[in-house]
Amino acid sequence: SQQGEEDPQALSIQEGENATMNCSYKTSINNLQWYRQNSGRGLVHLILIRSNEREKHSGRLRVTLDTSKKSSSLLITASRAADTASYFCATAGGGNKLTFGTGTQLKVEL
């Protein structure tokens, strides 16, 4: 069954602006991961946040996790045209089985 669900489905911003994407999930998790996919390519792992963590940073990425609300957000600061891609959250329950959402399509315009 579908676990992560991203919001919004599509987001269009200007270069230099910040982009925020949200992910909601339904059941308990051990960790939540964000992946990026350029059009027609494979997914690339961006960041993993564990269930006992509330915030994590990696370069221009900031991820938050609120387990009480079963939600996470991905913030990309000072966006660039090269950030244009689809972004997926994936939740991990037991073992290594990841369940992905439908993704947010981000377009960063010059």
Add this chain to the structure above:
Amino acid sequence: ETGVTQTPRHLVMGMTNKKSLKCEQHLGHNAMYWYKQSAKKPLELMFVYNFKEQTENNSVPSRFSPECPNSSHLFLHLHTLQPEDSALYLCASSQDLDRGPESSGNTIYFGEGSWLTVV
């Protein structure tokens, strides 16, 4: 490059054909996965192998037949597919399934995918 290589990148096949997708990982991982990605749908997990043993078959039709001869190679054999099977098929790997889910070994590395069109 993620260390996971898929071939072919594009495949067009008729409904009566038999073809195979190949995946090879150079990361020393022991778990390998097949995912299906269709337009407007979440990524669907199809099969999981851990140390060459199949640990999950997510109710995949028998016209898809996986094979994992060793921890570095994974195949998806295709036979009598339907047009609705047209999709991007993604192979992935991770260290193994025995690590705790809190471990960074839980991270999955994807190949570039094989675009399959069934005509």
